[in-house]
Amino acid sequence: MNANLKLVKTILTYTFGLVPIVAGLDKFTNVLTDWSQYLPASFAELIPFETSIFMMIVGVIEIVAGILVLVKTNIGSLVVSLWLVSIAILLIINGQFDIAVRDIVMAISAYSLFLISKEKIA
DSSP states (O other): OHHHHHHHHHHHHHHHHHHHHHHHHHHHHOSSOOGGGGSOHHHHTTSSSOHHHHHHHHHHHHHHHHHHHHHSHHHHHHHHHHHHHHHHHHHHHTTOHHHHHHHHHHHHHHHHHHHHHTSOOO
16 A cells, blocks of 8 residues: 555656646746636736736746645645645636636645655655
8 A cells, every 4th residue: 555655646746746847837938828818807907017927927936836846745735735726716716617626626636745745655
């Protein structure tokens, strides 16, 4: 059982380490998607700069969170889990329920990594 748990921890660590880094880098290039479309218009009106600048700030946060998962898994996985819940809330406000559900599932998975990372695995 410990070998399986260790494998699950490794898979989740690389998933929640690398995916946020890739998504964060894409905030600068918009190759995967135009990320600003996920920002509610009411929120975009509140920020004192262009949405593209805001998304670059988000990108930096995601890159740091991904690196944190790879270096300090227990803390990083909790940060990523909370980040994903925050994104899901913005998506719900924006009426993008399908994507919000996906992010909630990912947040639960990242929280599961947090729980696993606290265990001593032989």
